[in-house]
Amino acid sequence: MTNTSLAAGPLPTALVRCLQPMAYTADGRPAQAGILLQHGHxxxxxxLAPRPLRGPLKLCFSNSTRALAATAAERGGWRYCEGYAYDLTQxxxxEHAWLLxxxxxxxxxxxxxxxxxVYLGMAFDMDELLELLEESDEPLLFGDWDRGWPLLRSHYECCRRLSPPE
Structure with a gap:
């Protein structure tokens, strides 16, 4: 079942319609889109992040990782978020990364x-992000296909990590 009323209110119908065909793998296991629809933030x-925290286009994963490292030192509680950004107009x-x-x-x-x-993703604090980056320098959710998407391997473990921030 898809949870369409997440932290910031109901997701736009167009986004849900766009993600639903990608929600499950051919053998019926939840895929990235399905897990994000159920448990994402x-x-x-x-x-817009202040200019020193923004980076070049097409480098959102590294831009957000770098910005979190810079932000975490001076402000606690910020999180790296990775998932989908959906442009309602176009x-x-x-696939995108940002900060929360x-x-x-x-x-x-x-x-x-x-x-x-509209943004829909899973959030990681600095310690979680560093732990996951030790295992791979690929984007956490989307780029680690060669290792079998370790975050998605176990639905239980993934749901624990996908809990929206309190």
Whole structure:
């Protein structure tokens, strides 16, 4: 069953419709989209991170990792978030990474315009992120296909990690 009323309110129907065909693997196991629909953290808007914390286009995973490292030193409670960003205006879905502040607000570290963008992802604090990056330097959710997506291997373990921030 899909949970369409997450932390920031109901997900737009267009996003749910876009993700549902990708929600399960051919053998019926939950895939990234399905797990995010059930357990992800949703943000219906984002603030632009200050210029020193933003990085080049197409490097969102490293931009967000770097920005979290810089932010964590001076502000506690920030989290790295990885999942999908959906542009409602253009009806486009992107694999993406951003930051979440302690209040659950999304902070964009790559794009310069977040108008009509909805974010759905899983959040990791600095310690979790560093632990996972020790195992692989690939993006956590999407890029680790050669190791069998270790975060998705066990549905129970994944659900534990996918709990939205309190």
């Amino acid at each position: 949703a943000s219906t808007s984002a603030r 009806d486009l879905l992107f 502040d302690p209040d659950g607000t999304a902070w964009e570290t790559t794009w310069t315009d977040t108008t009509n963008v």
